[in-house]
Amino acid sequence: MRRRLTPYLLALPAWLWLAIFLVVPLAAMASVSTQTGNVIDGFQQTFTFANYTDAISRNSPQLLRSLWYGAAATVAMLVLGYPVAYWIAFKGGARKSVYLFLLLLPFFVSFVLRTISWGFLLADDGILFGTLKGWGLLPADFHVLATSFAVIAGLTYNWLPFMILPIYVGLERVDPRVIEASQDLYATKTTTFRKVVLPLSLPGVFAGVLMTFVPAVADPINAAVLGGTQNTMIGNIIQTEYLTNAQYPTASALSFTLMAVLLIGIFTYAKALGTENVLEAAAR
Amino acid sequence: MKNGGFLKLYTWLIIIWLSSPIAVMVLFGFNDKQSKSNTTWQGFTLKWYGKLFEIEGLTGALVNSLLIALAATVVTVVIGTMLGLALGRHRFRGQGATNFLVFAAISTPELVMGASLLSLFVSANLPRDAVTIIIAHVLFSLSFVTVTVRARVLTLDPSLEEAAKDLGASPWGTFRQVTLPAILPGVAAGGMLAFALSIDDYVVTSFVNGSTMTFPLWIVGSVKTGIPPQVNVMGTLIFGIGVLIAVANSIAARRRA
Numbered sequence: 001m002r003r004r005l006t007p008y009l010l011a012l013p014a015w016l017w018l019a020i021f022l023v024v025p026l027a028a029m030a031s032v033s034t035q036t037g038n039v040i041d042g043f044q045q046t047f048t049f050a051n052y053t054d055a056i057s058r059n060s061p062q063l064l065r066s067l068w069y070g071a072a073a074t075v076a077m078l079v080l081g082y083p084v085a086y087w088i089a090f091k092g093g094a095r096k097s098v099y100l101f102l103l104l105l106p107f108f109v110s111f112v113l114r115t116i117s118w119g120f121l122l123a124d125d126g127i128l129f130g131t132l133k134g135w136g137l138l139p140a141d142f143h144v145l146a147t148s149f150a151v152i153a154g155l156t157y158n159w160l161p162f163m164i165l166p167i168y169v170g171l172e173r174v175d176p177r178v179i180e181a182s183q184d185l186y187a188t189k190t191t192t193f194r195k196v197v198l199p200l201s202l203p204g205v206f207a208g209v210l211m212t213f214v215p216a217v218a219d220p221i222n223a224a225v226l227g228g229t230q231n232t233m234i235g236n237i238i239q240t241e242y243l244t245n246a247q248y249p250t251a252s253a254l255s256f257t258l259m260a261v262l263l264i265g266i267f268t269y270a271k272a273l274g275t276e277n278v279l280e281a282a283a284r
Numbered sequence: 285m286k287n288g289g290f291l292k293l294y295t296w297l298i299i300i301w302l303s304s305p306i307a308v309m310v311l312f313g314f315n316d317k318q319s320k321s322n323t324t325w326q327g328f329t330l331k332w333y334g335k336l337f338e339i340e341g342l343t344g345a346l347v348n349s350l351l352i353a354l355a356a357t358v359v360t361v362v363i364g365t366m367l368g369l370a371l372g373r374h375r376f377r378g379q380g381a382t383n384f385l386v387f388a389a390i391s392t393p394e395l396v397m398g399a400s401l402l403s404l405f406v407s408a409n410l411p412r413d414a415v416t417i418i419i420a421h422v423l424f425s426l427s428f429v430t431v432t433v434r435a436r437v438l439t440l441d442p443s444l445e446e447a448a449k450d451l452g453a454s455p456w457g458t459f460r461q462v463t464l465p466a467i468l469p470g471v472a473a474g475g476m477l478a479f480a481l482s483i484d485d486y487v488v489t490s491f492v493n494g495s496t497m498t499f500p501l502w503i504v505g506s507v508k509t510g511i512p513p514q515v516n517v518m519g520t521l522i523f524g525i526g527v528l529i530a531v532a533n534s535i536a537a538r539r540r541a
Binding site for chain 1: 291292294295298299301302303304305306308309312323324325362363364366367369370371373374375376378382385386388389391392393394395396397399400401402403404406407419420422423426430455480483484486487490491499500503504507511515519522523526527530534
């Protein structure tokens, strides 16, 4: 009898934690999102679903901008990261783990601090552009900070290793004999890559995109540190509505909208490029 | 071969790009700045290392971060290891739902997690302080520890535990002398991950901190007025300690192998 209870007793504390601090809060937020009122008189449940349409119509520029920045950064990470993963997986030799460690070095610095240091590098009169301007290589009014490019570059910078690692893991598993077989059958290097290596690496690409797109879209820090006032993302709006304006219903509605958009995005993406389809592509 | 040479150069360029902000952080910890902002190089000095703890708010925030990370790690490791054992070693009703919850906790965007916790704390009239920060940090680290421990448990041969029981060991004795030593690397890895996630977190913490300051929150708060060089020095020291631990760890692992 006691043995049968063991797994339940083991799981109980974590269950309680997840139920009280994940499930209940999400339910509380769902409830708050349709309430009306203000922080002084309190909020009443009025089932005002217009909170959603209001919040979305007022903040659609930021919502769309977040999706666009997240998508642009994810594509940039994919293009920049794939060759790195490829080279380490196939040509890294005995020093593979050293290269991976070097790629992970930034994670030993606080996320906030490395974003700010990245901003330092991009500063108008910072050590990079300031020096180039001093040499007359750049016009004096050249600037990168407070542009959409700076935010997308920051997002790309911060999550690039999360794109490289899953692709690396996928490529590492490719059986070298498959590549040899392709070459024995007189495929050129390009054909081997396009018809053999690339399809086999797609599950890794899939994982990498998931691991980078979701946090990039919802990130408030890069836009705040690198984007100035013209490039605010949905994360900044939610933070301000909650913490500065105490507009809990609006903020809750926005949070749910963000989560719904991301879930729909993930689902569509998984459907379009699901594991089965990836295998089919590999077989073709 | 030529192709490989180009890609090697490219890989190194990416590594240098990823590391360049670290170099900037370290460098500006040595900057003899005169004005309020610390963005232009004005000469080498070691004085910020001497004045490391002179900014009270910053020191307090760093101490808070360390204590919160320590507390959150202990709680997460205990309950996460228990859940990892339950999921990896046992078959029970509700296992699928439990796996789903673990996955949901990983895939909920940090922003939504922070916002929903604040909704709960506001509704329950709970004051926000270090305790609410620890609650939140345990929540977002829990799944990572669970998954790490579960993976380790799955590689463990169940006949070892049966042998211990056959030899008359109590369930607790079996756990302490057989199971725990075998899964310890997974528990330790999960613990380090939990500590790193906690000490680095800004987004979730910004919702549930009340007036308690942590290291990342303090840094973001001082962006507008200019980041003091002490922040760079602390970042440099944390970076150095982290890299040392990682390198020592991998050398120790290689010796054992």
